[in-house]
Amino acid sequence: MAIHINEQDQLFHLQTDHTSYVFQVMENGELGQLYYGKRMHVRSAYSNLATREQHDATPAWKLDKPDFQPELLKQEYASFGKGDFRYPAFQVEQENGSRVTEFVYEGYQLTDGKKRLDDLPSTFDDNNDDSQTLTVQLRDRLLDLKLELNYTIFPHQDVIVRSATFINSGSEETVLNRALSAELDLPDPDYDLIQFSGTWARERHLIRTPLRSGVQSISSLRAASSAQQNPFFMIARPQTTDEHGGVFGFNLVYSGNFLDQVEVDQFNTSRILVGINPSEFAWKLAPGDTFQTPEAIISYTDEGMNQLSQQMSACYMKHLVSPRFATQERPILINNWEATYFDFDEDKIFKIAKKAKTLGIEMFVLDDGWFGHRDDDTTSLGDWFIDKKKLPSGLGNLVEKIHKLGLKFGLWFEPEMISMDSELYQNHPDWLIKAPGRQVTPGRNQFVLDMTRADVIDYLVDVMSQIIKESQLDYIKWDMNRNITEMFGNQLAPDQQLEFAHRYILGVYQLYARLTKAYPDVLFESCASGGGRFDLGMMYYAPQAWTSDDTDAVERMKIQFGTSYGYPQSMMGAHVSAVPNDQTGRITPLQTRADVAYFGDLGYELDVTKMSAEEQAQVQQQTAFYKQHRRLFQFGKFYRIESPFENDGNVISWEVVSEDKSHAIGCRYQILNQPNPSYLRLYFKGLDPDRKYTINGGSEVFYGDELMNAGLFINRLLGRTMGVDSSADFSSRLFLIDAVE
Numbered sequence: 001m002a003i004h005i006n007e008q009d010q011l012f013h014l015q016t017d018h019t020s021y022v023f024q025v026m027e028n029g030e031l032g033q034l035y036y037g038k039r040m041h042v043r044s045a046y047s048n049l050a051t052r053e054q055h056d057a058t059p060a061w062k063l064d065k066p067d068f069q070p071e072l073l074k075q076e077y078a079s080f081g082k083g084d085f086r087y088p089a090f091q092v093e094q095e096n097g098s099r100v101t102e103f104v105y106e107g108y109q110l111t112d113g114k115k116r117l118d119d120l121p122s123t124f125d126d127n128n129d130d131s132q133t134l135t136v137q138l139r140d141r142l143l144d145l146k147l148e149l150n151y152t153i154f155p156h157q158d159v160i161v162r163s164a165t166f167i168n169s170g171s172e173e174t175v176l177n178r179a180l181s182a183e184l185d186l187p188d189p190d191y192d193l194i195q196f197s198g199t200w201a202r203e204r205h206l207i208r209t210p211l212r213s214g215v216q217s218i219s220s221l222r223a224a225s226s227a228q229q230n231p232f233f234m235i236a237r238p239q240t241t242d243e244h245g246g247v248f249g250f251n252l253v254y255s256g257n258f259l260d261q262v263e264v265d266q267f268n269t270s271r272i273l274v275g276i277n278p279s280e281f282a283w284k285l286a287p288g289d290t291f292q293t294p295e296a297i298i299s300y301t302d303e304g305m306n307q308l309s310q311q312m313s314a315c316y317m318k319h320l321v322s323p324r325f326a327t328q329e330r331p332i333l334i335n336n337w338e339a340t341y342f343d344f345d346e347d348k349i350f351k352i353a354k355k356a357k358t359l360g361i362e363m364f365v366l367d368d369g370w371f372g373h374r375d376d377d378t379t380s381l382g383d384w385f386i387d388k389k390k391l392p393s394g395l396g397n398l399v400e401k402i403h404k405l406g407l408k409f410g411l412w413f414e415p416e417m418i419s420m421d422s423e424l425y426q427n428h429p430d431w432l433i434k435a436p437g438r439q440v441t442p443g444r445n446q447f448v449l450d451m452t453r454a455d456v457i458d459y460l461v462d463v464m465s466q467i468i469k470e471s472q473l474d475y476i477k478w479d480m481n482r483n484i485t486e487m488f489g490n491q492l493a494p495d496q497q498l499e500f501a502h503r504y505i506l507g508v509y510q511l512y513a514r515l516t517k518a519y520p521d522v523l524f525e526s527c528a529s530g531g532g533r534f535d536l537g538m539m540y541y542a543p544q545a546w547t548s549d550d551t552d553a554v555e556r557m558k559i560q561f562g563t564s565y566g567y568p569q570s571m572m573g574a575h576v577s578a579v580p581n582d583q584t585g586r587i588t589p590l591q592t593r594a595d596v597a598y599f600g601d602l603g604y605e606l607d608v609t610k611m612s613a614e615e616q617a618q619v620q621q622q623t624a625f626y627k628q629h630r631r632l633f634q635f636g637k638f639y640r641i642e643s644p645f646e647n648d649g650n651v652i653s654w655e656v657v658s659e660d661k662s663h664a665i666g667c668r669y670q671i672l673n674q675p676n677p678s679y680l681r682l683y684f685k686g687l688d689p690d691r692k693y694t695i696n697g698g699s700e701v702f703y704g705d706e707l708m709n710a711g712l713f714i715n716r717l718l719g720r721t722m723g724v725d726s727s728a729d730f731s732s733r734l735f736l737i738d739a740v741e
């Protein structure tokens with residue numbers, strides 16, 4: 001294993017297969033950062049990496065140490081108030097109001113493996129054989145306050161996991177005003193910030209901007225990671241592409257308010273901070289209390305962004321997603337939301353399920369509208385008991401009938417929500433989040449339950465457990481359709497109100513933890529109006545997520561392409577829906593819709609009973625095709641080829657490749673047809689240059705190097721178009737690449 005420690009010089013070198021991360025205890029006892037990037041040899045000292053050169057007009061640590069100037073140092077976990085004027089990683093307020101701290105090195109602990117965190121989702125290495133964990137212990141010079149900086153290396157995925165633990169072992173009450181998970185001080189600013197931003201139905205579009213002097217940040221204050229900004233981001237050299245160049249990736253195992261910030265300072269260093277958003281946050285750290293930050297994931301490669309995505313995704317599949325599901329093929333589902341919305345009864349549902357079964361679909365998911373008297377979105381959230389008007393013979397009966405068809409059964413919940421028109425609200429008006437004396441802001445006609453309360457969590461565990469057991473659920477879609485306003489906890493003391501947003505998400509995690517522990521075989525899919533909580537915190541409990549409410553194939557190309565930078569395709573729920581599309585009104589071919597949805601967890605979200613016989617036959621072909629290649633689609637290595645965020649975005653292509661490189665499937669999508677186009681080539685990726693491959697079962701045999709370096713000439717004959725005119729608007733072409741020997 002590869003954490004090297006020079007005890008004499010108090011130097012730590014974390015080495016993964018291809019990267020090195022080096023830091024050292026500085027003269028003042030705090031930690032200084034020396035290097036993060038491509039792997040280097042281990043040396044006993046690295047004076048060359050320490051940036052110490054006296055500057056004028058800059059405070060120094062001590063009168064007799066004029067060249068030890070905090071704002072010139074690369075720090076590991078910086079505080080504010082002692083001469084470093086950049087944004088700090090943390091701040092502890094003491095009883096006397098002072099915010100100055102001096103956490104100095106005390107020692108370290110090195111262990112094999114990685115333990116799960118207690119109350120937060122986290123990475124893990126249950127067999128203790130694939131990782132190493134270093135905890136560096138620091139103590140404040142004045143207060144009996146400890147700070148532990150935790151580092152885990154997953155060497156084979158080139159991933160480092162960081163977090164911080166604050167322990168108040170003294171007798172003074174303190175408040176954490178800020179407690180980020182990781183800081184990285186890079187020695188220059190010649191990078192682009194690549195972020196994934198958008199809104200509902202237009203999530204995770206790539207935006208690339210050069211770093212500049214000052215602060216650039218991505219954040220959320222919605223008490224959810226949000227559709228607007230995703231916690232995943234990259235810092236890449238300007239020339240870096242999907243294939244080449246240096247790039248750092250950052251993510252956070254957290255689903256609440258976050259901050260990702262880059263500050264380019266006066267001396268052109270770039271400070272990166274990742275963690276809980278310090279706005280709307282404070283945490284009382286009374287004597288005996290401990291505060292654990294969420295985990296930040298960081299990773300580096302000099303081989304471009306495809307490699308970065310692959311190594312980070314590989315790490316999640318091994319060390320974040322429940323092992324029960326990580327490598328298990330996900331069922332093809334049919335969801336009735338876009339098929340019926342609230343307007344259904346048992347007969348309608350059963351007919352859809354029955355037809356779906358004949359088309360090769362494997363699971364029926366009953367979406368919103370099955371409970372209380374929910375005929376629209378104004379009522380019944382919280383009343384998780386069956387609507388006898390719609391389903392007179394009960395849910396158990398319907399599920400039994402659907403199970404008998406040979407389909408699995410899944411059910412929609414929105415556990416964190418409450419409608420004012422509900423029995424739950426009649427019985428527990430104080431469970432709804434509101435600030436004393438203020439009006440409460442509705443969102444989608446609904447309100448939010450106070451998930452910081454133990455009685456709320458207990459209620460939800462009970463009521464959901466009853467349904468899971470009685471109805472033998474195989475799957476749950478866990479929705480969350482509005483963000484929180486008037487944040488206030490009526491069980492929290494006045495000086496703890498800023499803990500609300502974090503406590504809320506801890507409550508959500510607790511509910512997830514209790515349910516997933518009690519029902520380990522139930523597959524959870526997280527959802528927040530589609531992609532409003534698409535993050536690694538959710539992924540720990542729910543191996544897949546509804547990527548976006550936008551099911552339009554063309555929009556989905558962008559959303560899935562953007563999402564693929566930070567997340568594996570097995571996390572992306574992707575459905576074929578009806579046309580004209582409900583979100584955009586666009587009419588795209590059925591095959592294009594499937595060709596997009598194949599590159600995720602395939603589902604259908606339309607009334608299959610209303611499809612023509614030809615369309616039904618096409619769906620049957622699609623499900624058969626997907627099943628044949630499902631492992632490759634869901635778990636193959638994902639390569640982005642042509643980006644919707646570059647050039648005019650008209651052509652998009654991507655590819656999945658099997659681990660042994662014997663099979664690959666690529667797809668090229670064209671949004672608008674072009675008259676008299678120039679010659680087109682598709683440059684495949686990730687193949688074995690020395691192996692021979694056929695394409696779509698054709699007789700011609702190509703070496704991998706030719707397909708990757710010279711590309712494939714795109715003509716009509718090579719497109720596997722299943723009957724669609726491959727040169728039309730909104731068209732797609734699949735390429736099945738198989739090694740012949």
Ligand code: GLA
Pocket residue numbers: 337367368412479481527528529530546548549
């Ligand atoms: C959200 C989800 C949809 C659907 C509806 C039901 O918008 O993202 O998929 O479940 O809620 O109300």
